[in-house]
Amino acid sequence: MKKLLLSTAVILMTTTAAIAAPVVGEPAPVFKGMDTNGVQHELSDFLGKTVVLEWTNHECPYVKKHYDGGNMQKLQKEATDDGVVWLSIASSAQGKQGQVDNATANHVMKEVGAHPTARIQDPSGAIGKLYEAKTTPHMFVIDAKGVLAYAGAIDDDSSFKPDGIATAKNYVRYALNSLKSGEPIETSSTQPYGCSVKY
């Protein structure tokens, strides 16, 4: 006879709305968003092209780590030159760190020489929560068929110290190169690191 005691089970999942968590190897959740120039983008607009999603907050030290040395801009340039669509997404809520109006956002991007296809403003956090974006930066790569190919950190050096960038393995670059050459992506899911997204 087994004694069986069950303690209370309270599911704390108070996460809003998310229909299904994004899973690598399955279709990426579709979304709509307005960019800093007032243009609306839909994920389905980009079918046939590889899409990179970059969660950003320009005041977060981890984002600064990748922008101050030009690392992120370089990757953005490489990717967009190659025909990849790069969407930087800011999901900071109204009044939280990283939330700025369109003009300021464009100014910041120009100042650091950022090279995304567009920067999407997501102050409601709808897209962020749809993708369960946890950190800035948090990176997603979606292949030409709309399937999520990579989710996680930008590289394998999770420290806020910038010394490691040069030697770190950049997962996004690896993923893009693998997609380009039609090879399977070796590391397709990693732990994102950085500041939390300021929902």
Next chain:
Amino acid sequence: MKYILSLALAFFISLPSMAQDDPKATIDVFASQSAVQAGGSIDIAIRQNIIDGWHTYWINPGDSGEAMTIDWELPKGVSVSEVREPTPDKFFYDPLVNFGHKGQPIFTQTLSLWPKYSADSVELNGTVYWLVCDDICIPESQKISISLPVSDVTQNINQSIFEKAKKSMPRQVDWNTSFVKKGENVVLNVSVPSDLHNQMLDVDLFPTTWGIVQTTSDVTSEIMDDVVIFTAKSDDRDLTTLTQASFVIQTGNEAYEVTANLKSAESSVEYSFIFILGFAFVGGLILNLMPCVFPVLSMKALSLVKLSDKERSHARASGIAYTTGIMLSFVSIAGVLMILKGAGETIGWGFQLQDPIVVTVLATMLFLIGLNLMGLFEISGCFTNIGSNLTTGNDAKSSFFTGVLATLVATPCTAPFMASAIGYALTQSAFVGLLVFAMLGFGLAFPYLLLTFVPATQKILPRPGAWMDTFKQVLAFPMFASAIWLVWVLAQQAGDLAIIYILGLFLAIMFLIWFSKKSTSKLWKGLLALLLIGVFGFYSAILSPKSTMNYEPFDNAKLENILDENSDQAVFVNMTAAWCITCLVNENTSLSQVEVQDAFADENILYMKGDWTNRDEKITKYLEKFGRNGVPLYVFYGAKNDNGMRPDPIILPQILTPNIILETIQGE
């Protein structure tokens, strides 16, 4: 007096943050001792002082953030351990959750000095990096240093800090723990001592690495017998990349850290059960090809070739008997294993091979079978039943024992090849485990069973002929090879000496076989069999593990010193060598006996042992002093008598018994 000075020298600096004007956290460093000894170690504590409303991060920071790092610049001869960290708190930033610390968390490290560390003091500089967040995050760092005198005189300091640190940290426990992904959940099975079960009903679970448990997940507990089962929502990491993970289980009053092994995922019990049985069956089939088993099976199969039609029905009975023999043997070995395991022994399959006697028996058996296959002798009924009529008989009894034999000779092969599969079986319930073993046995027996039951399959066997003898002889070689391997195993277990004993045993066996062919006298054969048993008994006595007495290596200068000085110390000198059989027998039968060891301890006798295995001038001279030119030599120097005179040294005989030693040292 001296320690006051040490205390004054032991001070700890923590410079203010270097980069930040208005740091959200600062660091203080403390040492647990006022000084540190060369070759010794002390604890150091690193305390974060975090301002209200902000937090830093645990080793697994949760959804975001980063754990503190300490970069010490370590001088030569100084090392520090991993950082020990307090149990974390949860910080909720809907929908994200972080694991971290607030207030004044204290981390500790152990600082150790090499024994040869020669400087007067230890000066340690380092930098601590941490991320501190409320709604926003700020990376901060601070230079720290610690300065301690190196001294044997030391005392505890900062005790309250270290007590507080210890209280805030999870207790490291070695509870047997496994984890597995089951659908959407991660299930953790922990063997928690029963007096703590009540604490386990409402816990928080913190994996020390990312991606195992969703940070937002609650944990349910279920208590089944001795095991507490925790269930939580699994995160997206592919768990097959892990083999182990550590978890901190935080109860209301205390936290425990366990290390869990990953159990391979099972989708459903029924499916996996049948799968495992099938796997075991195939494993058993493969065993037939192992070098120790193949010859046995081959000879058994070839015996069928010679059968006339009339004997076919006997063949079936023989097949069943063979199968029963194998399956029963497997199940009994497994049963014994499970009982021993249940009794808390830490053993696995192949435990049989951990006993030198069993290894000896197996090696001898393989050697005998090899000789038999070579045609050197036919085992006749009077000698032993096991393995009899390997090649000819098909009666049920001999087939049963052939099955037992096949299992026994298969064990040395199963141990290395099947270890993981059998290991898995042993983690299942007793019933499942035994079934798996039975299936393994069935697989081993199956080819022969098939041959006896389906006559058509016998057609694949070649026609009998002279080739069978050649084939049989060839099969002897895998047997000898297996025997050689076991002799090597034995040497690892029982030392080099075991090789000469087991090869001596083989020699005796060969002699017996040769002699029994020469002589027809039953008396002689009987006597020789007794002799063989005697050799074996002697051999077992030598091999059986014994505690050896602590000794001091022979040192003539030290001995002279003790004898010259007015010391009262009694000394027993043993001069020995590895190649001296008498010496080793004496050590095993007399010097290592408990009563002798006790007597040495009671009488406070210094036991000195000189090893003459290699040339040694000093020992040779010592031997000459007693008119000897070889070992063994045993000399006892008694303690002083009542007149303050030391009695003459006593030379003991070259063949010792415990009594001789006891009488000598007790002066009777």
